[in-house]
Amino acid sequence: MSQSDILFDYKHIWHPYSSIVNPLPCYSIISAKGVYLKLKNGKKIIDGMSSWWSTIHGYNHPILNKSLKKQIRKMSHVMFGGITHPSAILLCRKLIKLTPKKLDCVFLSDSGSVSIEVAIKMLIQYWESLGQKRTKILTIKNGYHGDTFAAMSISDPNNSMHEIYNKFLPKNLFADAPTSSFHKEWNPFDIESFRKIIKENSLKIAGVVLEPIVQGVGGMNFYHPMYLKNVKKLCQNYSIPLVFDEIATGFGRTGKLFAFQHADVVPDILCIGKAMTGGTITLAATLASRNIADAISTSSRKCFMHGPTYMANPLACAAANANIKILEKNEWQKQISSIEKQLHENLLPLIHHERVIDVRILGAIGVVECRHFVNMPLIQSFFVKNGVWIRPFRKIIYIVPPYIINSDEIKKLINAIKKALDNDVFFM
Numbered sequence: 001m002s003q004s005d006i007l008f009d010y011k012h013i014w015h016p017y018s019s020i021v022n023p024l025p026c027y028s029i030i031s032a033k034g035v036y037l038k039l040k041n042g043k044k045i046i047d048g049m050s051s052w053w054s055t056i057h058g059y060n061h062p063i064l065n066k067s068l069k070k071q072i073r074k075m076s077h078v079m080f081g082g083i084t085h086p087s088a089i090l091l092c093r094k095l096i097k098l099t100p101k102k103l104d105c106v107f108l109s110d111s112g113s114v115s116i117e118v119a120i121k122m123l124i125q126y127w128e129s130l131g132q133k134r135t136k137i138l139t140i141k142n143g144y145h146g147d148t149f150a151a152m153s154i155s156d157p158n159n160s161m162h163e164i165y166n167k168f169l170p171k172n173l174f175a176d177a178p179t180s181s182f183h184k185e186w187n188p189f190d191i192e193s194f195r196k197i198i199k200e201n202s203l204k205i206a207g208v209v210l211e212p213i214v215q216g217v218g219g220m221n222f223y224h225p226m227y228l229k230n231v232k233k234l235c236q237n238y239s240i241p242l243v244f245d246e247i248a249t250g251f252g253r254t255g256k257l258f259a260f261q262h263a264d265v266v267p268d269i270l271c272i273g274k275a276m277t278g279g280t281i282t283l284a285a286t287l288a289s290r291n292i293a294d295a296i297s298t299s300s301r302k303c304f305m306h307g308p309t310y311m312a313n314p315l316a317c318a319a320a321n322a323n324i325k326i327l328e329k330n331e332w333q334k335q336i337s338s339i340e341k342q343l344h345e346n347l348l349p350l351i352h353h354e355r356v357i358d359v360r361i362l363g364a365i366g367v368v369e370c371r372h373f374v375n376m377p378l379i380q381s382f383f384v385k386n387g388v389w390i391r392p393f394r395k396i397i398y399i400v401p402p403y404i405i406n407s408d409e410i411k412k413l414i415n416a417i418k419k420a421l422d423n424d425v426f427f428m
């Protein structure tokens with residue numbers, strides 16, 4: 001990669017949430033292996049982000065690579081309309097086996113945001129089949145569900161892009177976010193806002209959509225399992241379907257295969273994505289209960305109206321099958337609990353730092369909430385100089401490393417955070 005490539009990128013290519021006129025600098029990565037990203041100058045840095053929660057077994061994993069190569073020799077893609085293929089069938093069998101018994105029908109799509117759109121369309125068609133026009137979604141503040149329009153319309157109204165797209169966005173219902181944190185005592189008052197809204201709007205609400213236990217981009221909060229239990233009870237009382245967005249938390253990240261298992265409640269619809277292919281190719285899924293799927297299919301339209309071009313892409317399905325095969329070896333529980341233990345030993349003490357408001361840990365997620373906003377370009381280049389890839393947002397510095405990371409590598413991530421906290425220039 002030459003200097004002119006970098007300049008071309010700077011001038012012509014959008015990166016996530018970036019300006020094309022005056023973008024922040026990008027680092028060019030030429031290869032990756034295990035937990036390491038290799039920069040073009042040959043330097044290797046430890047990935048503390050798992051490429052946004054996805055590369056859970058590390059880069060260039062032999063089992064994932066092998067499955068992709070094996071699939072590519074047969075076919076990279078084939079349309080899913082009127083055609084099926086062994087990798088998709090195997091994957092859907094595995095997904096149904098991994099998830100609660102109730103979730104019985106699978107819709108595969110290309111990204112997490114789309115899996116949320118699909119869930120919302122399912123809810124609307126479900127009610128239509130029952131002869132009711134219901135269009136409101138109830139969710140909680142501080143949520144994040146993706147960047148497409150319906151997903152944006154249920155993401156936090158302040159933290160997301162509601163202002164910009166206000167005229168275009170459907171208006172949904174937002175209950176106060178829970179304040180009882182995962183490891184502390186349950187405050188029963190937390191559910192009151194949700195209770196009030198669901199009671200007053202019960203005949204308009206098509207479904208409840210939320211991130212179970214971990215609110216990600218909305219602030220990296222871990223909330224109390226009792227909140228979910230109460231949500232589930234209220235949904236049942238009013239016969240309103242419950243949708244869980246496990247796109248970030250699915251596949252072991254929180255110490256359970258799915259975060260909702262911390263509360264022992266089962267959703268009617270489940271969205272998964274991110275880590276599903278072990279960070280190799282984009283793929284997501286929306287799993288629905290038989291009851292909802294049947295209702296949609298007996299409506300006047302009879303069909304569920306969605307069908308992406310690359311639906312059930314064979315390469316993506318093969319990678320997901322390999323990813324699940326690695327998880328089935330059951331090493332992930334040991335890996336996550338040893339990461340969690342070390343985060344308690346080495347990250348938690350940062351809670352005493354004057355610049356820090358809170359340190360939170362759940363499974364292989366470590367969060368440092370600062371008093372002030374971080375200066376992104378400065379802190380990013382500091383982290384790279386210190387051999388780590390950590391990408392904070394707002395006041396949050398967090399790590400979600402690959403499950404295979406070892407104890408020295410975790411130490412390096414934490415030491416880099418510690419050093420950054422000691423320096424004024426990284427905070428605004």
Ligand SMILES: *Cc1c(COP(=O)(O)O)cnc(C)c1O
Pocket residue numbers: 111112113114116144145146147211216245246247248273274
């Ligand atoms: C990342 C994420 C999404 C969106 O997934 P994409 O694949 O980026 O479209 C939705 N919900 C949650 C909780 C996420 O973390």
